[in-house]
Amino acid sequence: MKNKFLSVVFLVGCALCSCEDVLDALPEDKLPQETFWQTPGNVRAFVADVYSRAFPLEYEMHPCFDEGMSDNSYMQWEGWYTDIKLIGNGSYLTTTSVVNNNWAYAYTNIRMTWQFLENIEKCTELSTDEKNSLTGQIRFFLAYSYIRLVALYGDVPLIEKVLNEEESKNQIRTPKAEVLAFAHSQLDQAIKELDGKMLEKGRVTAGACKALKARAYLWDNDFSNLLTVTSELIGKYSLNTAGETPYADLFNGNAEDSNEIILAREHAHTSGSITTGNRLNQAFFLKGMSGGDALGALTPTGSLVDAYPMADGRLIHENGSAYNPKDPYKNRDPRLAQSVIYPTSTIRTSTTMEWVLYDPEDERTLPGQRYDDKEPSPTGYAWKKYCDWSDHAMVQILDCGVDVIYFRYADVLLMHAEALLETKGVAASSEIFSIINQLRDRCGGGRVTETNYTSEDALRALVRNERRVELANEGLRFFDIRRWKIAEKTATVDGEGMNGDLYGAFMRKDGIGSTDATVEIDGVPRRYVEKRKFDVSKHYLFPIPSKDIDLSNETLIQNPGWN
Secondary structure, eight states: OOOOOEEOOEETTEEOOOOTTSOEEOOGGGSOHHHHTTOHHHHHHHHHHHHHHHSOOOGGGSHHHHGGGTTSEEEOOOSSSOSHHHHHHTOOOTTOHHHHHHHHHHHHHHHHHHHHHHHGGGOTTSOHHHHHHHHHHHHHHHHHHHHHHHHHHSSBOOOOSOOOHHHHTTOOOBOHHHHHHHHHHHHHHHHHHHTTOOOOTTSOOHHHHHHHHHHHHHHTTOHHHHHHHHHHHTTTSOOOOOSSOHHHHHHHTSOTTOTTEEEEEOOOOOOSSSOOSBSHHHHHOOTTSOSSOOOOOEEEOHHHHHHSOBTTSOOTTSTTOOOOTTSTTTTBOHHHHHHEEOTTEEEEOTTTOOEEEEOTTSTTSOTTOSTTSSSOOSSSOEEOTTOOOSHHHHHSTTOBOOOEEEEEHHHHHHHHHHHHHHHHGGGGHHHHHHHHHHHHHHHTOOOOOGGGOOSHHHHHHHHHHHHHHHTTTSSOHHHHHHHTTOTTSBHHHHSOSSBEEEEEEEOOOSSTTTTSOEEEETTEEEEEEEEEOOOTTTTTSOOOOHHHHHHTTSOOOOOTTOO
16 A cells, blocks of 8 residues: 655665655655654554565565575566676676665665654654654664665665755765674664564564574674574574475465564465565566466576485485486475476466476477577576465466565574584584474475584585575575675586576476587586676675765765776
């Protein structure tokens, strides 16, 4: 539902006023300040708008689209749709929309949070309890914006009030450590303001604030502080284990009330004509799945599929593995089939609402999906995770009702495992194995073969790989490969990284697509997708948007390598 209240959206030279479900934007001097903030309904609507702006539906700002900037997912289109593909292949510029929009959205949110914090006391009709609750939620988003900013850009201007236009043009970059310290202080205050409060689903809680603190420490590789925070969260939530497919149910709408979900953006399930959901079905569906304009925009990569363990728990190249590269999908961890549609598996179609053969090398597969069709999957795969498979959403693909998870307990467990490793080394092996086995047990996967992980390096590879597959398509891989400094690796050699040939599915080369370009992996042909280039000298940070440098009074300094 659109709100009719007003808010400004300029800061540090940024302006962004085009969201479908957020407030209209006008300069702050046109806001009826005195009366606006005195009305409880206006205050609550303003907070709801902060939620919408911080967790937007826009493609370039969505967690699943963050994944398209990593080695887990490939964005097929560019320009009119999004420029995320340019981030993936390393050809982006200081003017690329992803670079501009991440900066603009964050500073829009920061300005709005300060508008709230500077005016909330004017609303005398709100109870102290509700005022504290709303203030805590706003502080979360203030911290969230800064934590994401420094992860993307490094040092950024630290704004601690609502700026006028002249002030916004004279900002300098604050050291990352100071920005993070400020973000943590806001989260500490928010935790106190939200502690003990029972809020409705989809609202920020004290637990969500702690989860964000943990993520901030993780992204900063501050494992000592990370371990302290994750230890506070262990046992406060639980993994979803109900039903036959508890892992898949987290992402298909069947487990949206699970105690595993710490914070998610809600999307209503409907069968009517009013669109209330998100657009992920359109982004993930291939041609032929629906009568709508399916884009097949984001598809899983070959290196991600290769990262899933075998059914017995061993990784495909681990000692004792029975992996056959010519039969790559046989006897694999159940999370693979619950997350990815791969050749020889099944795919649902809105024509019959049945699951039918998906094999782009087979003439029997659905029209539009064969390798000789106009727009097949470029990698040969499709996302199953985060699709809404209800009859309504299969047809109305702009109305996906699946909630989008921003924080869940499995991530907390994996952060805890990594913190244990980096602070205690192999002495923490048993605790780490226990965490990974919990994740695998709940989906029916195989347990860790502990004798294969006796060194710290081997254990680190295991923890990182488990994080990759458990959290695939949740928007975290992009940040992981940068903080680990492995984005510079070559996927065809190392099985990870953003350099060299991007590859997809195994190609039998016995039918349709037999002449298509391939890359040899493990002695067999895999589908060639594109050439990628990761420049170590500059790609570990986004550039500061050139328009903001131009609009500043020469006070904003560009990141190295981008001048």
